[in-house]
Amino acid sequence: MSNGNMNLTLKVWRQSSNTAAGKMENYQLGxxxxxxxxxxxxxxxNDQIIRKGEDAIAFDHDCREGICGMCSMFxxxxxxxxxxxxxxxxxxxxxxxxxxxxxxxxxxxxGFPVVKDLMVDRAAxxxxxxxxxxxxxxxxxxxxxxxxxxxxxxxxxxxxxxATCIGCGACVATCPNSSAMLFVSAKVSQFALLxxxxxxxxxxxxxxxxxxxxxxxxxCSNIGACEVQCPKNISIENIARMNREYLSASxxxxx
Amino acid sequence: xxLDGKIPEGxxxxxxxxxxxxxxxxxxxxxxxxxxxxxxxxxAGSSAAASLAEMGYKVKxxxxxxSPRRAxxxxxxxxxxxxxxxxxxGDSTYRLFYDTIKGGDYRSREANVHxxxxxxxxxxxxxxxQGVPFxxxxxxxxxxxxxxxxxxxxxxxxxxxxxQQLLLGAYSALSRQIGKGSVKLYNRHEMMDLVVVDGKARGxxxxxxxxxxxxxxxxxxxxxxTGGYGNVFFLSTxxxxxxxxAAWRAHRKxxxxxxxxxxxxxPTCIPVSGDHQSKLTLMSESLRNDGRIWVPLxxxxxxxxxxxKLKPTDLPEERRDYYLERRYPAFGxxxxxxxxxxxxxxxxxxxxxxxxTGEAVYLDFxxxxxxxxxxxxxxxxxxxxxxxxxxxxxxxxVAGKYGNxxxxxxxxxxxxxxxxxxxxxxxxxxxxxxxxVDYELMTTVTGCYACGEANFSDHGANRLxxxxxxQGLADGYFVLPYTIxxxxxxxxSTGAISTKTxxxxxxxxxxxxxxxxLFKTTGTETVDTYxxxxxxxxxxxxxxxxxxxxxxxxxxxxxxxREEFYKNVKVPGGMTGVNTELEKATxxxxxxxxxxxxxxxxLDRDESCGGHFREEFQTEEGExxxxxxxxxxxxxxxxxxDPSAPKLNKxxxxxxxxxxxxxxxx
Numbered sequence: 001m002s003n004g005n006m007n008l009t010l011k012v013w014r015q016s017s018n019t020a021a022g023k024m025e026n027y028q029l030g031x032x033x034x035x036x037x038x039x040x041x042x043x044x045x046n047d048q049i050i051r052k053g054e055d056a057i058a059f060d061h062d063c064r065e066g067i068c069g070m071c072s073m074f075x076x077x078x079x080x081x082x083x084x085x086x087x088x089x090x091x092x093x094x095x096x097x098x099x100x101x102x103x104x105x106x107x108x109x110x111g112f113p114v115v116k117d118l119m120v121d122r123a124a125x126x127x128x129x130x131x132x133x134x135x136x137x138x139x140x141x142x143x144x145x146x147x148x149x150x151x152x153x154x155x156x157x158x159x160x161x162x163a164t165c166i167g168c169g170a171c172v173a174t175c176p177n178s179s180a181m182l183f184v185s186a187k188v189s190q191f192a193l194l195x196x197x198x199x200x201x202x203x204x205x206x207x208x209x210x211x212x213x214x215x216x217x218x219x220c221s222n223i224g225a226c227e228v229q230c231p232k233n234i235s236i237e238n239i240a241r242m243n244r245e246y247l248s249a250s251x252x253x254x255x
Numbered sequence: 256x257x258l259d260g261k262i263p264e265g266x267x268x269x270x271x272x273x274x275x276x277x278x279x280x281x282x283x284x285x286x287x288x289x290x291x292x293x294x295x296x297x298x299a300g301s302s303a304a305a306s307l308a309e310m311g312y313k314v315k316x317x318x319x320x321x322s323p324r325r326a327x328x329x330x331x332x333x334x335x336x337x338x339x340x341x342x343x344x345g346d347s348t349y350r351l352f353y354d355t356i357k358g359g360d361y362r363s364r365e366a367n368v369h370x371x372x373x374x375x376x377x378x379x380x381x382x383x384x385q386g387v388p389f390x391x392x393x394x395x396x397x398x399x400x401x402x403x404x405x406x407x408x409x410x411x412x413x414x415x416x417x418x419q420q421l422l423l424g425a426y427s428a429l430s431r432q433i434g435k436g437s438v439k440l441y442n443r444h445e446m447m448d449l450v451v452v453d454g455k456a457r458g459x460x461x462x463x464x465x466x467x468x469x470x471x472x473x474x475x476x477x478x479x480x481t482g483g484y485g486n487v488f489f490l491s492t493x494x495x496x497x498x499x500x501a502a503w504r505a506h507r508k509x510x511x512x513x514x515x516x517x518x519x520x521x522p523t524c525i526p527v528s529g530d531h532q533s534k535l536t537l538m539s540e541s542l543r544n545d546g547r548i549w550v551p552l553x554x555x556x557x558x559x560x561x562x563x564k565l566k567p568t569d570l571p572e573e574r575r576d577y578y579l580e581r582r583y584p585a586f587g588x589x590x591x592x593x594x595x596x597x598x599x600x601x602x603x604x605x606x607x608x609x610x611x612t613g614e615a616v617y618l619d620f621x622x623x624x625x626x627x628x629x630x631x632x633x634x635x636x637x638x639x640x641x642x643x644x645x646x647x648x649x650x651x652x653v654a655g656k657y658g659n660x661x662x663x664x665x666x667x668x669x670x671x672x673x674x675x676x677x678x679x680x681x682x683x684x685x686x687x688x689x690x691x692v693d694y695e696l697m698t699t700v701t702g703c704y705a706c707g708e709a710n711f712s713d714h715g716a717n718r719l720x721x722x723x724x725x726q727g728l729a730d731g732y733f734v735l736p737y738t739i740x741x742x743x744x745x746x747x748s749t750g751a752i753s754t755k756t757x758x759x760x761x762x763x764x765x766x767x768x769x770x771x772x773l774f775k776t777t778g779t780e781t782v783d784t785y786x787x788x789x790x791x792x793x794x795x796x797x798x799x800x801x802x803x804x805x806x807x808x809x810x811x812x813x814x815x816x817r818e819e820f821y822k823n824v825k826v827p828g829g830m831t832g833v834n835t836e837l838e839k840a841t842x843x844x845x846x847x848x849x850x851x852x853x854x855x856x857x858l859d860r861d862e863s864c865g866g867h868f869r870e871e872f873q874t875e876e877g878e879x880x881x882x883x884x885x886x887x888x889x890x891x892x893x894x895x896x897d898p899s900a901p902k903l904n905k906x907x908x909x910x911x912x913x914x915x916x917x918x919x920x921x
Contacts, residue, residue: 016832017832017833033529033531035528035529035531036529036531037533037667039533040531040532040533043531043533043783044531047781047783049827050781050825050827050836051779051781051825053825053827054827055827055828056827056828056835056836058833058835060321061495062320062325062327062494062495062496063325063327063329063330063494063495064494064495064533064534064536065330065534065536065537065663066663066666067329067330067416067418067419068320068325068327068329068330068494069322069324069325069329070320070321070325085662086666090663090666090667092666092667092669094669115465115833116832116833119833121321122321122322123321123322123442125322126322126323126324126430126433126440126442129324129426129427129430130430130431130433130434131434132434133427133430134385134386134427134428134430134431135384135385135386135427136431137381137384137385137428138306138309139302139305139306139309139381139428139732139733139736140381141374141377141380141381141733143377143380143381143383143384144380144384145380146339146379146380146382146383146389146397147341147396147397150391150394150395150396151391151395152395153391153392153393153395156388156389156390156391156395157388157391159386159388160388160390160413160414160420163388163413163419163420163423164416164419164659166419167322167324190386190388191386194386194388196383196384196385196386197386
């Protein structure tokens, strides 16, 4: 049950460091089981590489259940591979066929420099959140009761849907403009939909968009690939909402 | 070693208030000159770092992930408990306290648990204020659901992603402080050692996981929020990177490690499918609100199902055994995790398992679809709805509650759980044991604190569902920010702490030598090979059932693994740059030492309690049999220099408010 019988040709981006030149390397891997996750297949490949005394392929991963947002990988030209609504760690080898050739590359965007092999630096996302992706409320056992402000279920649900973004960066990797607007708009939307987010609504969107631009991410030109490839199905409606928030914040900054 | 729990005097429900009113404070101008190191950025770490920075301390936060938002708290699914009694079902601070003590099988501290219950309500207020989008009802108020070991609904949730939403809340609070410069973030840094100067924790040695540099960082206090050690089993629901290194290194520097054998095996996880597997995936306990657990009543049906000659959906009700409802009518499917896990194991060991390996039971939503469907049909005014229509309406309701969990299941198992019952089996999920801390959350190393899963303090021998998130945030938001002041009040004239002292230089050198040593072997085996070997031994002999004989065997095996590891492990690459195999090797080395301690601890405890089930100690009905007169203590193990010979220190557990009795969920 453990060992499968798929044979694969893997073409993997290898780059020893941020400043080194990278290239695609060829690997043959046999005995792959369709029940393996994609990352378990990479584990198997790494086991083979290590036993040869070579440097293991570096890749980001942690929870392996689709929630931490750490895994990335551009697989056959698609962020998180061919399936919709899943991260790379949730992709299973049953989505591939015996004899397939699979191309595996890192996210490629100016805002996400390669660290090593398939690992990229996504600290730009953290800096965007640091610029305004929060409600300025200090820790206190004396905030108002959690039920003091009723929130319409529909708003709460929409805020939740936006808040399920895992910050993986697939939207950026997919976008021809390397735009981070799906990511940024998801956070802006979450707080725009909730009363707790309203006091800082204007500064938030202005600051976050400013930081987004400074990080080298491009603009949205309504292609919509981000929404399709987002493993959490974050809706592009959020970008429209962010644009409205941005516009109203820009027009009347004093009110 | 002297263990002083520092429990405040006075009646139970006044201890915390009294403590807060009399604890020493540090004035704002002095706070600016005091630095605190927080290791780990999960719920406990992010909330502690953010709160300390808001108060005015200078904070350095460390995480091994690329971003603090990725800490494994993010994967918690079902919910967070709080004694709000919004449901008007009789909940109260006392009941949450009582359920937690009882759920922990009377092996936790009364004062700590009561404080946890007291601050629980503030956590929900705080999170809502931060913009955490909890689930709400149509009236706009917060919704609740039930978890195991309780008879009230006190669990707040955000679909199956509660941990994600809470962590992103704490992460946003942390990010705000990073943006202000009050917290300096060190991501992709792993703590390699604790530095102790004149008996006080004064800093850490960390490895920069990008450059490979070994760095010294100093602070007036060190707070470890580094999570649990479930990955010692190799297969667990923990993230791949979750590890014990920080806690273990603190242990080696003098922090007692308590109740190492108290591990939680979660009853509802996706079963193991093959030896390629790198981790196991949890299906939230909240599913037991609506899912019913069963196996076939007759062995021949179980055999037919295993042989795929019979489908579970074709088996009529009278040939099913809803064994939890049968054995525990009062709590039914919502018994605590340890009880549910053992019951699943019992049925599977008896030959009633339902998958190819015989190690799975069903979690079935068929009756929930119909129940919700009928309500939905009535509400929507669909008269004379057919059974299929009702089922479809019910499926939509269930999808609204647990949609992402059903999707995860389908991805992994390639079966649609809306059509056929889920198959589940227990898996390692959480560790109640951890660094011993006093009431102030300080370890036995002065100035070194432990919060969240990293400490041992609140869950006794078994944690109730939805209480880990509660504890992590309670420690970080509402407990540590108070208690740490009591220590830091003495540090106002210490001044900046230099990393150029012999203690730092020595510690840095020792870390470097330890790492370099791993490259010196001419070994042939990968790190994972040893991790898998260790995990299998611990699972087989220190997992759901333990025995004296088995534990003694495990200890001798683990010693062999340790010896072999240092002789024969193969770590490619070098000290500089990214080296993921080196990271794994240091973590596994620590797991091997911890694994032995777990077995020694389990061997010492000649009783069964909570998740610690010694086969020699059970009631006639197969329930855990405690031996209160001998084992009503916290086992706090002291490192002696030899991992095989730790010294046992005991903190007696004194129950002044709760009558200790045999736990019953019947």
